[in-house]
Amino acid sequence: DIQMTQSPSSLSASVGDRVTITCQASQDISNYLNWYQQKPGKAPKLLIYDASNLETGVPSRFSGSGSGTDFTFTISSLQPEDIATYYCQQYDNLPRTFGQGTKVEIK
Amino acid sequence: QVQLQESGPGLVKPSQTLSLTCTVSGGSISSGSYYWSWIRQPAGKGLEWIGRIYTSGSTNYNPSLKSRVTISVDTSKNQFSLKLSSVTAADTAVYYCAREDIAVWAFDIWGQGTMVTVSS
Numbered sequence: 001d002i003q004m005t006q007s008p009s010s011l012s013a014s015v016g017d018r019v020t021i022t023c024q025a026s027q028d029i030s031n032y033l034n035w036y037q038q039k040p041g042k043a044p045k046l047l048i049y050d051a052s053n054l055e056t057g058v059p060s061r062f063s064g065s066g067s068g069t070d071f072t073f074t075i076s077s078l079q080p081e082d083i084a085t086y087y088c089q090q091y092d093n094l095p096r097t098f099g100q101g102t103k104v105e106i107k
Numbered sequence: 108q109v110q111l112q113e114s115g116p117g118l119v120k121p122s123q124t125l126s127l128t129c130t131v132s133g134g135s136i137s138s139g140s141y142y143w144s145w146i147r148q149p150a151g152k153g154l155e156w157i158g159r160i161y162t163s164g165s166t167n168y169n170p171s172l173k174s175r176v177t178i179s180v181d182t183s184k185n186q187f188s189l190k191l192s193s194v195t196a197a198d199t200a201v202y203y204c205a206r207e208d209i210a211v212w213a214f215d216i217w218g219q220g221t222m223v224t225v226s227s
Contacts, residue, residue, distance in 0.1 A: 043217035096156040
């Protein structure tokens, strides 16, 4: 299985701050990476696919980059509604695997 | 707009079989553009992909669960189902069904999730 490692596990930032989350794959996965947002008690929501493509309807303050084994997810200006846990997920191979999640809180 | 809805018992006894169904509305499960997956999440933990099925009935399972999992599809009812046998407390989780869009290989639509507790 491809292991996905996210960091940090949690972070606290102020409204308006730039927030960055990293995701590292245990092997080269090209750009076969997605990012999801999960709010408490809700199902995950797709934000970014193919490492850097914004899903339709997702605010442009969200972005993703990277390829190979190292990926970055960024919120350019943190908003109160962005409080959630964020997961990366690889689709280079089966089984599909997710990072352990990064919980984003407001300071 | 396509929606997914999980259904099934919220409580299962240890050693028994967990059975869940996902009903697809607003679209056809027979579309060749999607795989249909089950994903679970223990309380306070991360997401684990269980397996998926294609409209043809072709399946793929997570090796960690493969010996206990069966996913099936009923195109006449626009549903797909999960059976997980010999459950233990470790199988207690929120179970989600999700659609994987072949165009982008991402889980673009999810059900709301259903909590399943394994306990006697």
